[in-house]
Amino acid sequence: MTTQAARTREATQATRGRSDWAALPARTARPRRPGWLAPQRAISARTRWILRALSLLAPLTAWLALSTSGAVDPKFLPTPAATVGALRDMASSGELLTDTLASVERVLLGFGLALAISVVAGFAMGTWRWALALFEPVIGLVRYWPASAFIPLLMIWLGIGEPPKLAVIVLGVVFFNTLMVADVVKQVPRRLLEASMTLGATPGVLIRKVVLPHSLPGIIDAARVNAAAAWNFVVIAELVAATSGLGYRITRSYRFLQTDKIFAVLIVIGLIGILMDVSLRVLRDRVGRWAQ
Amino acid sequence: MTLVLDKVAKDYGTRRVLDAVDLTVTPGEFTCVVGASGSGKSTLLNVIAGLTPPTQGTLTWDGTSITGPGPDRGLVCQTGELFPWRTVAQNVSFGLELVPISRRERAQRVAWYLEEVGLSSHADVLPGKLSGGQRQRVAIARALACEPHVLLLDEPFSALDVQIKEDMQVFLRKVWQDMGTTVVMVTHDVEEAVFLAGRVLVLSSDPGRIARDLPVDLPATRPLEIKRSPRFLELRATVEDLVRAEHRAHEARDG
């Protein structure tokens, strides 16, 4: 080491690599507390609740301000009061209940069917390499076809009753959910399967007692994501061809330029979505307590 | 039951990882396999466990050939691999759920094994809440509950700190003496091997062969203090020299 380098080292007390390298450019001392941009920085419970409230209240306030100030024609943007009024009218006339039930029933049937197919298919693909090789290419392709583009075809094939609407939901959800379930099932550690085999587990036992319980929380997570998609697709299907349902109510209100009704329906759709999401999350947290 | 490996070889691709392994494990024996990293210790254990078939040679139990994994050869690896959604008791009960015994008997046996490994008070805890040492105890109890003919251990204590590791060594000796289990254990810790085993196999590297088969002539009762006895230190030095020599030879061949 040169005396020069030795002296620098003594002076700065810094670690040095090769003695003929210059010291790294000086860096500013790190701030004592990491700033707001530090990834995953903890926030206090109070801040969290304030921000959460803000997240809902801010758009609501903006809506209130915009619609009541008269800056926007109420034909385009109804006031919250008008929306609540429309909601009350629809509720008392009974059409809200009928429409909601019609949509919910379609989601439950269509999404239920899609789940039944995709969980079985995805489970098979995640468990058996041969099933993955057989199904992954074709599913990877067809999931890029937008299910909504199939509505005309489905009406030609299945008529204009319930079947095409359910089919749109199934088509829109089944492929994505299959691939997501397959991914979850594939995550089962090989070492865990091997340990189970040395405890006497046969393939059937592995599937029932290892792969299934290990994958269940992830499968519910996938369902949660795709429940939102199912809910979107039912509204789309009803927009195009239906005589009941929340989507139908939107189209109908559009004909009479009843934006307040459209807003009321959007609020109902949002509330049902939150309800579905929360219940699936509660289910997941119960089933997957071990994974936290 | 006597486990016999006859000229066992294992290739991964074109690479020979194990070569010409002849080994006879007699009932009740405690065998430790030591060798440098990559010498094929885990591969040897996986072959015995039936998780990977040998490329050449045969494995037999008293003449009957072994073709796949089974509860007669319980395997515990470094990470234990417990079922994270099952409680400690449910983990231990896994293998017992696969044999036709009554629920009551199963519960009795599980309780007994938990007692043996000192985890009765943790029966209803999920593995995520256990320490590393406790987790390995559960893994060992889970394997033992299946009453294996041989217990295979792949560096079961290498992720533990020194104190816990010594506790676990004493614990394993006790379990082995209590139950008369046959144990084949892989470790890279020579001291551990000499302390635990009645027989130490030194594996050479690339391809893994059994370079030395060394009996450990220490008394059957082994308190931790024995690690300071002259005979222990002598044996330990011998094995260390052998491992080092094999490692050097391997480096020289490669270089």
Ligand SMILES: Nc1ncnc2c1ncn2[C@@H]1O[C@H](COP(=O)(O)OP(=O)(O)OP(=O)(O)O)[C@@H](O)[C@H]1O
């Ligand atoms: N599945 C596999 N495919 C290809 N090569 C493998 C596989 N498993 C192990 N090997 C190779 O075989 C050799 C022996 O591996 P093995 O895991 O048996 O060594 P080890 O003695 O247990 O080492 P360590 O002490 O690090 O655990 C290594 O060089 C490794 O790269």
Ligand SMILES: [Mg+2]
């Ligand atoms: Mg290994």
